[in-house]
Amino acid sequence: MKKALVIGDNPYMLDVLSQHLETAGFSVISAKNGKQGVTKAIKENPHLILIDILMPEMDGLIATRNI
Numbered sequence: 001m002k003k004a005l006v007i008g009d010n011p012y013m014l015d016v017l018s019q020h021l022e023t024a025g026f027s028v029i030s031a032k033n034g035k036q037g038v039t040k041a042i043k044e045n046p047h048l049i050l051i052d053i054l055m056p057e058m059d060g061l062i063a064t065r066n067i
Helices: 011-023 034-044 060-066
Strands: 003-007 029-030 046-053
Touching: 003 011, 003 034, 011 029, 011 046, 029 034, 034 046, 034 060, 046 060
Parallel strands: 003 029, 003 046
Antiparallel strands: none
């Protein structure tokens, strides 16, 4: 099964995106900030990453560079 990582600080959007991806056949992993997202991306090696740009602690652009 393909894995998707959804990174964002809005719980509602994480839930909506996760539901859509699961319907499309993905196993979904979520992270609530950029730091957590980078850690999970390295550990889980997902096939797809959806990331919010504006987040506290580490924004999506910096997280993307770190991944």
